[in-house]
Amino acid sequence: MEAADPSAPELGAPGTAKSRVNAKEVEGFGRRLDEVLMKVDQLEQRINDVEQFYLNLSKKQTNTSKGSSVAKEKERERPITSIKKQQQEAARREAAAAKRMQELIRHFGTILRQITQHKWAWPFMQPVDVKGLGLDDYYEVIDKPMDFSTIKNQMEAKDGTGYKNVREICADVRLVFKNAMKYNAEKSDVHVMAKTLLAKFEEKWLQLLPKVTEEEKRREEDEAEAQLDMQLAQEAAYAKIARDISNEVDEVDTNLEELREVVVQKCRKISTEEKRSIGHALAMLSPEDLSKALEIVAQNNPSFLSVAEEVDLDMDAQSESTLWRLKFFVKDTLEAQGKTSTSAGGTTNTTGPNNNNNNNSNNRNNVAFNSNKRKKEICDAIAKTAKKRNKKPS
DSSP, X not given: OOOOOOOOOOSSOTTSGGGOOOHHHHHHHHHHHHHHHHHHHHHHHHHHHHHHHHHHHHHHHHTSOTTOHHHHHHHHHSOOOOHHHHHHHHHHHHHHHHHHHHHHHHHHHHHHHHHHTSTTOXXXXXXXXXXXXXXXXXXXXXXXXXXXXXXHHHHSOOSSOSOSSHHHHHHHHHHHHHHHHHHSOTTSHHHHHHHXXXXXXXXXXXXXXXXXXXXXXXXXXXXXXXXXXXXXXXXXXXXXXXXXXXXXXXXXXXXXXXHHHHHHHHSOOOOHHHHHHHHXXXXXXXXXXXXXXXXXXXXTOTTOOTTSSSOOOOGGGSOHHHHHHHHHHHHHHHHHHHHHHHHHHGGGOOSOHHHHHHHHHHHHHHHHHHOOHHHHHHHHHHHHHHHHSOOOOO
């Protein structure tokens, strides 16, 4: 069986008007192809971005707790807005939450004033005078000094360095008293004063704590809602991007098909002998490559069932575009198979002509042995078609 030896498509038969393809036309085909390839590269990058987004989304959903059925139900009911509107809404929520927190800090200021006005608060109003009091080991014992004047200054800061959360102030007030209790002996006046004021502070803090907890819960819910809204907005945006990419891919495919048809019209027609060679070459393909070849036929022939149990492939009925594509496909595939065979058996061809003949015979037997039922049926169908039809000039 003779393998096909397809060559590059010749633009028009010699001596015909169609052969008058000048260099400008060829250059024009090249430019159009380059444009298509550039567009494909751009689409591929955008497709990768979309795939990465959905991959990350899938991981995030996998890590979500099992009790998220209610959240998913709410998600289906929630109207979807744009990412820009979600960002604006998130900023509004953040501003409202900051305003409510400032109100809690104002209430906390009332508690702080009551503590600092106590008759025993005076040792804690200013930073400890370590040098004046000769407390040489103070910084070895105390990691973070704290006093009420420092707390007051940070509460009133307008440069963005102030407290953002009332719990931060609470922690510093406790630190004032705990530092004093840590450095001073248990029975010393300062230790007793600090312990007493800390107990009074905790009582007053417990009165404000329910409002703090309520605000924290509300902020947590707002943040979760904002994240869900942003996720839905992103999903909608990426879904639109995916639709746009799909439309652009269809457009590129159409442009490529139009370019292919224009080039084929400039090419000479496939001869009857070439059709027969292509048919013979198909029989030498692996089952996987044969399926690919049949898919090429099916692309321009919707009624052709490439996956049917029995396939009747009429080479004369195929379009020039399909024939040229098959010609190049079988050429490239068989060349690749030949390189693979040479690479795998290259060390066995050193024993002389007789051994080469045996190897060739074995290769042909192996090819025949590996041909499956489907391949044989296709080849039989090609042979039958060739017998039925008269040879046509190219």
